[in-house]
Amino acid sequence: MDELLQHIVNAVMLGATYALLGIGLTLIFGIMRVVNFTHGELYAFGGYMIFMLTAMLGVNFYLALLGALVLGIVLGAVIELVLLRPMRGADIDTTMLIMIGCWIVLQNTEQMIWGGVAKSIVSPLPGEPLVFGPISVAWLRVFVFVAAALLIAGTYALIHRTKLGKAMRATFQDRDTAALMGVNVSAINTATFALGSGLAAAAGALLGAVFVITPTMGDLAALKAFAIVILGGLGSITGATIGGFILAFAEEMGAGYVSSGYRDAMGFLLIIVVLLFKPTGLFARAERIG
């Protein structure tokens, strides 16, 4: 029983960061129809930014987190303006190739600047864990959970409560009609890509503090993000949030009770099962065709 409770706590902590990763990716796909292969690199970028700010420039840890988010938004906006905007109207394969190229360039740049050896961040949170009876969890994990939850809630509020969010939803439903109604679709694209990128960078900064930062840290993260998005249904924010938690539970319980060697396979097994019965994912909205 104690073990089960501990697994549940672990899965919840992990699920929040998975959800954060998934939301950024699903937003970009849903609104822009771009398969964003740079998502994992923005995640790694966030990790390196918090490392640069805290370890090299001596910035306060919490400010550095915010800094990583803002720099992620800026990098995302630059990628959209320089690479994606000129490609509007190109087919999905062409933009996909461009994004793959951008992924390789970003990863190798990170490697060139910071080298291949892992970097570690010192957080200001206490090293001793928080203990509730048989359950024990690091303060940093609790902080990461809260921060991720706030970011997810913030994204929800932005999408559902602001004018920008309304324009985004309109673009998602029908790009042409939205444009005819006066929505600046180009600006929405930039905003969406910047927001998605910022969320990935924030996830990288948060998890970079928990784990270690390496140039290839984004590869596994991107793979998981794609899994979460496919599981939840492409373009669905609710789907990505729930998908993140489902993946975390599948991995945690799979590793705990089936076989730890197959931990990463558990999530993908689950996806195969879901797609067999619901090929659009769990929460995909029906698309308007034409």
Place this chain on the structure above:
Amino acid sequence: MKATFRAGLIAVGVATAFAATGAFAQIKIGVNQPLTGPVAASGNFVTNGAKIAADEINAKGGVLKQKIELVIEDNKSNPTEAVAVAEKLIVRDKVPVMMGAWSSTYTLAVMPKLMEYKVPMVVETSSSDKITVSGNPYIFRISPTSGMEATAFADRVGALKIRKADFLVVNNDWGKGAADVFSKMLKDKGVAVGAVETMDAAAQDLNAQLSKIKSSDADTLFITTAVEQLTLILKQAHALGLKRQIITTGGSQSPDQLIEQAGPAANGSYHLLFFPPWVPEATPNPAAARAFVAEWRKRGYPFAGLTEGFRGYDGIQTIAAAITKAGKADPEAIRAALWNTELTGLNGRIAFTKAGPAGKESGQSIPAVYVVKIDNGKVTLAR
């Protein structure tokens, strides 16, 4: 007058340059290491050690009156890349001998290429027992097998009061091999073996495995992985409140890095290592050990890397000694010479005994194994 002088100077310069290249044609040695990816720290340290050895050898006049040149390639912590690197080093750079490939999985992947091109490789880190018993006559290993580590550790089991042990190992030839031989050794000593948990080499969240281990009634946890993942395990185990005697194997743990990055979470852990830079006087070749540590510091490499860096140094020294013995930089001559090569490396005596099936034996040296303990942020030699 001035112009003539200048022309003369240029002529002398050009002549010297020609003489230099003429007298010192380079002997190439391939180095196949993970310089990026999940185990990059270790691969970089090994490479740094190799560079120190090469510079030292060249400063003393090189090998066979020629300078040695390391051709260093990154295998990206990936067995497929390790094979591509080996092929590139052999075919394009035409190296007569190589050192590599750090992880047992990468080394095992490279081994068929050694047979194909008939080029010998000195294995500096890999510890899977499989490597030297698979009948590959181009393999010469200077690192201990997991079996040797287990044997060396056997007489400490009583002193550490181990009654029941769990394992958490990286899910590859190295980790699973270590779990097998250490379990066997412990069972022979009457110690119970509990859970054997595995983890992907790139995995960063190990809470699931550690939570499962927490629910077991064992008193000791054996861990086999490289320093990056080990740091995460120690931190996460501490956060989960896992109270166990932790013993790590494999020699790639860099205790100083654990102290720096895992802090109090590293306290009380034991580590099996093959070079103790804290006490160079305790090694078989104290003068060389001191000089190596001094040179490492002079180059500004982190002290934590020394426990890994010595492997590269010993590997290149072994190769240089073999080339000298062979009398020429030819793969077959070097392979034959390795059998008669004997030297004292930083770890101790290096000499190859036959291992594996008759007629196609691999070479295996029998290195020294040290046990160190981290106590209050300090490393002490436990033996």
